[in-house]
Amino acid sequence: MSETPSPEIRSFLLDLVAELGPGLLAASRERGDLTAKSSFHDVVTVHDEATEAKIRDAILTRFPDSHFLGEESGWSTVDGPSDGPGDDDLYWLVDPIDGTSNFAAGWDYWCISIAAVRGGELRASAVHQPLTGRTWSADDNGAYLDEPSRPTRILQVDTTVVPRDGLCMTEYPSVRVARDDSALVRWRDAAAQFRSMRRTGSTALDLCFVADGSGIASFSTGTNPWDVAAGIHILQKAGAIYESYTDSIPTEPVWDGPEYIAAASQACLQVSRTAMGL
Structure with missing residues (x-):
């Protein structure tokens, strides 16, 4: 079976996140029940689980031969739980609500994050912020920002920017990581x-803000593939730098490393490396 072109996958993702956004935005105004996962710092809501199920159903209906990894449900296919994809399989890395603690508290810094991978390469991605209606996305041809009532913007970072020129978003140091x-x-x-x-509480949005120039660097620890994959794709296609590490050792694929640095320029990268003790 022929591969679906990455712009077509991106278009599918744009439609999917736009469909999910309004319902999640309405749900964020309600204080629902929380469940702690690894600790009280790490929570999940019924909306995480329900939204992930909707995303899974939509993706596996459109791409029935693919594999799905969701933050809440793990690996699966149309046939149920799986052990993960083969080297050449199309698969998806999904965080239905990145920034769940913000979402649950009524804060507005959270998003939907979805990335498609094939052959070890990120192929298409979308990060949608329902509050603003903004969607960052990428395919093989570039990175983009769509905003209500504005034309699509092609993203390209300023690689000459220096730290004093902008904002850095970070969750480091964190109580989750000793x-x-x-x-x-x-x-x-x-x-x-x-x-x-x-x-900020949302790694996916932090990475997108580096991609669109709202920020110039981001670094953190304790991330998972679904937290960062879409954001990595978008910022790399915008020309930014992304490095990841496991216990300070460079990691491939980069979305598997729990420690990361994203930077618009080498100058911002060096300051971030020092901050992380690298």
Whole structure:
């Protein structure tokens, strides 16, 4: 069977996230029940699970030979749970609500994040922020930002930007990842060099903000493939730098590394590396 071109996959994703956005936005205004996963810092709502099921059904109906990895449900195919894809299979990395703690608290910094992978390469992706109606996306040809009542914008980062020129988004250091107090010292040194630091709660949006120029760097630890895959694709197609590590060792594929740095320029990359102790 022939491969679906990446622009066609991207178009499918744009339609899918646009369909899901309004319902999730309405749900975010209600305070539903929370369930703790690994700890009280890591929560899930019924909306995470329900939205993931809708995404899974839509994807596996349109692409029945593909594999699906969701944050809440793990690996599956149309036939049920699976052990994951083969080397050449199309598969999906999905976070139905990236920024669940924000969503559950009524904060607006959260999004839907979906990435398609084939042959070890990111092929198409979409990150949708229902509050603003903005959707960042990418395919083999580039990265894009769609906003209500505006023409589609092709994304290209400024690779000459320096830390003092913009914002850095980071969740590091975090209580989820044990670090000694030197991490706080390194964070303070980085904060002195960037215009300002932001702790947002949504890695996918942080990466998209680097891609569209709203931010110039992001670094963190404790991420999972579904947190970062779509954002990686979008920012790389926009010309930004992405590095990932496992216990400070470079990791491939990059979405598997729990420690990451995203930067618009080499100057921002170097400050971020130092902040992470790399």
